[in-house]
Amino acid sequence: MAKTLFDKIWEKHVVKQIEGGPFVLYIDKHFIHEVTSPQAFAGLNKRGIKVFRPALTVATADHNVPTIDQHLPIREELSRRQVEALKKNCAEHGVELYGLGHPFQGIVHVIGPELGITQPGITIVCGDSHTSTHGAFGAIAFGIGTSEVEMVLATQCLLQTKPKVMRINVDGQLQEGVVSKDIILYIISQISASGATGYFVEYAGSAIRSLSMEARMTICNMSIEMGARGGMIAPDETTFNYLKGREFSPQDAQWEEKLAEWRQLYSDGNAIFDKEIFINAADIEPMITYGTNPGMGVGVTGHVPSLSEVNEKEKASFEKSLNYMGLQPGANMKGRKVDYVFIGSCTNSRIEDLRMVAGFVKGKKKASDVEVWVVPGSKQVEKQAIEEGIDKIFEQAGFQLRQPGCSACLGMNEDKIPAGKYCISTSNRNFEGRQGPNARTFLASPLTAAAAAITGEICDVREMLSSEKESVLAGDQNYN
Amino acid sequence: MGKSFNKIKSTVVPLNIENVDTDQIIPARFLKATSREGFGKNLFRDWRYNNDDENQPKQDFVLNDATYSGKVLVGAKNFGCSSSREHAAWAIKDAGFDVVVSSFFADIFKSNSLNNFLLPVQVSEEFLKKIFDAVQKDPKTEIEVNLEQQSIKITARGEQESFDISTYKKTCLLNGYDDIDYLLSIKPEIQEFETLKK
Ligand code: SF4
Numbered sequence: 303m304a305k306t307l308f309d310k311i312w313e314k315h316v317v318k319q320i321e322g323g324p325f326v327l328y329i330d331k332h333f334i335h336e337v338t339s340p341q342a343f344a345g346l347n348k349r350g351i352k353v354f355r356p357a358l359t360v361a362t363a364d365h366n367v368p369t370i371d372q373h374l375p376i377r378e379e380l381s382r383r384q385v386e387a388l389k390k391n392c393a394e395h396g397v398e399l400y401g402l403g404h405p406f407q408g409i410v411h412v413i414g415p416e417l418g419i420t421q422p423g424i425t426i427v428c429g430d431s432h433t434s435t436h437g438a439f440g441a442i443a444f445g446i447g448t449s450e451v452e453m454v455l456a457t458q459c460l461l462q463t464k465p466k467v468m469r470i471n472v473d474g475q476l477q478e479g480v481v482s483k484d485i486i487l488y489i490i491s492q493i494s495a496s497g498a499t500g501y502f503v504e505y506a507g508s509a510i511r512s513l514s515m516e517a518r519m520t521i522c523n524m525s526i527e528m529g530a531r532g533g534m535i536a537p538d539e540t541t542f543n544y545l546k547g548r549e550f551s552p553q554d555a556q557w558e559e560k561l562a563e564w565r566q567l568y569s570d571g572n573a574i575f576d577k578e579i580f581i582n583a584a585d586i587e588p589m590i591t592y593g594t595n596p597g598m599g600v601g602v603t604g605h606v607p608s609l610s611e612v613n614e615k616e617k618a619s620f621e622k623s624l625n626y627m628g629l630q631p632g633a634n635m636k637g638r639k640v641d642y643v644f645i646g647s648c649t650n651s652r653i654e655d656l657r658m659v660a661g662f663v664k665g666k667k668k669a670s671d672v673e674v675w676v677v678p679g680s681k682q683v684e685k686q687a688i689e690e691g692i693d694k695i696f697e698q699a700g701f702q703l704r705q706p707g708c709s710a711c712l713g714m715n716e717d718k719i720p721a722g723k724y725c726i727s728t729s730n731r732n733f734e735g736r737q738g739p740n741a742r743t744f745l746a747s748p749l750t751a752a753a754a755a756i757t758g759e760i761c762d763v764r765e766m767l768s769s770e771k772e773s774v775l776a777g778d779q780n781y782n
Numbered sequence: 783m784g785k786s787f788n789k790i791k792s793t794v795v796p797l798n799i800e801n802v803d804t805d806q807i808i809p810a811r812f813l814k815a816t817s818r819e820g821f822g823k824n825l826f827r828d829w830r831y832n833n834d835d836e837n838q839p840k841q842d843f844v845l846n847d848a849t850y851s852g853k854v855l856v857g858a859k860n861f862g863c864s865s866s867r868e869h870a871a872w873a874i875k876d877a878g879f880d881v882v883v884s885s886f887f888a889d890i891f892k893s894n895s896l897n898n899f900l901l902p903v904q905v906s907e908e909f910l911k912k913i914f915d916a917v918q919k920d921p922k923t924e925i926e927v928n929l930e931q932q933s934i935k936i937t938a939r940g941e942q943e944s945f946d947i948s949t950y951k952k953t954c955l956l957n958g959y960d961d962i963d964y965l966l967s968i969k970p971e972i973q974e975f976e977t978l979k980k
Pocket residue numbers: 364365409410411430432647648649707708711712729730
């Protein structure tokens with residue numbers, strides 16, 4: 303029988319099915335971090351048991367860490383205690399920890415792939431909803447709660463009901479200035495913040511195939527923002543090239559063996575999906591969100607829906623959302639002033655994101671009344687950026703390059719956006735208070751965020767790109 | 783938290799807002815504890831207080847309104863979406879709720895709730911509206927939830943609906959044992975699976 307990619311991987315990991323109930327699913331790789339693991343370890347200790355397969359769990363500190371002066375002790379006491387608890391728990395249970403100061407430290411969803419721990423065909427979980435990121439390699443990867451973290455630590459298994467499978471096909475050519483973040487913001491705006499609840503999503507189509515691994519990760523990362531359990535992309539040469547030679551990738555003969563296995567990982571031609579969606583890549587504009595969930599997005603040249611465009615049942619939450627954002631129904635998005643620019647988070651803090659931003663801002667300066675933070679996703683990204691001289695470009699542009707962590711993505715560590723201020727952010731959530739109490743978030747791509755950093759307002763990066771091209775053609779020496 | 787569950791009859795707290803995400807249920811800055819207790823006081827923190835000040839409660843927010851109380855929280859569509867933080871379920875439970883009703887729950891929230899003996903009851907849009915209407919007319923409206931029979935009833939009106947739950951989960955809740963107890967009991971099978979897989 304024809305099978306989907308999801309089915310192929312799922313079936314290989316089912317230990318058994320409970321009669322009239324869920325499946326017992328075996329987990330190959332488990333990532334943990336300081337915020338959602340302490341209660342799980344406490345649970346194990348209470349039961350008097352040890353981690354079952356410590357070699358299959360990897361830990362890092364990311365959510366709570368400061369992004370400046372990381373060599374100093376964490377100032378905030380509760381954050382420090384969580385990070386210390388992680389250290390102690392990992393030591394007691396024999397779990398590898400890439401904590402502060404370690405060359406592999408970083409946001410959990412950035413380090414897994416860059417170290418080659420994330421591989422095709424495996425099951426991956428983490429006590430964090432953006433675990434879906436790892437699905438970009440053709441893995442089944444999803445976020446879990448703390449009780450489930452405890453289950454995986456204790457037994458390397460989880461009880462799961464089998465989700466339905468949806469395929470989202472994006473075909474055709476993207477416009478210049480439109481990048482993978484725009485694809486996913488567009489998809490979510492089309493199907494809503496709950497449109498994929500109950501599903502696992504496979505992304506396919508020529509536009510997806512042509513993306514780099516890092517761009518694919520951005521897409522899978524935000525699957526959860528439409529309610530999906532996870533997202534995945536079938537592995538191909540792009541995937542294999544990315545993985546080859548990484549720290550924990552298979553080596554030599556084992557590599558060849560794995561490669562043969564990985565090449566079988568695709569949805570069969572006539573596999574049936576529970577739902578299928580088709581999107582034309584050329585229809586996608588650079589996107590921006592106006593509201594307080596990631597589904598509330600429009601093209602940058604678009605406007606906030608007017609009251610007549612919103613269906614009756616959603617009016618109340620729509621108005622509540624606009625009220626929070628300080629926006630009027632029907633208002634234009636272009637030209638709207640921003641106070642902060644945040645380039646970072648597990649959605650867009652990889653080296654390609656930083657390169658994209660650096661390539662765009664080289665030789666330009668940020669608007670004087672805008673604060674710009676660039677936060678690399680990991681120590682390795684930071685190191686690479688410095689080696690490539692990207693740090694210098696940011697310095698000249700007036701952008702602040704900070705140290706790795708989740709930073710202003712979630713208003714939990716020291717990096718918060720002040721109340722009432724507008725932040726254009728490359729992260730994944732624009733909820734009320736997400737970046738700090740009463741902070742207002744516009745989600746966008748790194749390119750659109752960088753453009754806003756320069757002009758101080760939401761603008762159409764396509765116009766800037768094309769006017770630059772003209773000035774280059776005219777031999778304008780200011781552009782280099 | 784192992785605590786069995788069967789029937790509940792209670793007044794309700796209505797929260798008629800769609801897409802309530804877990805960042806609202808419990809904002810990230812309150813996730814710093816290393817135990818499971820005490821999250822209830824920060825439930826819906828930013829909707830409850832002005833300027834994050836406990837001396838300045840927002841009077842119009844339902845949790846600050848003495849008219850409403852009870853063990854059943856009634857939410858609107860897509861309740862508990864986004865962040866996987868189990869702290870959201872802990873906070874609701876810690877604030878004294880045993881049941882959350884909605885017409886649609888986010889996946890992770892649902893499993894987190896079940897793992898903490900907080901019962902998510904998914905009802906139809908129509909039934910949800912009936913509950914909100916009834917509570918609006920009479921804040922003392924009582925709801926009965928019977929897990930054994932998988933039914934939810936608006937007591938005074940006698941209107942009821944049945945809800946879904948897997949047989950396995952139902953047995954767990956009725957008997958007060960959880961997934962981890964089960965998984966630990968099948969460890970030999972897990973080890974066997976590992977050997978076969980290699
Ligand atoms: S960067 Fe943001 S979304 Fe990603 S893991 Fe950290 S807090 Fe979560």
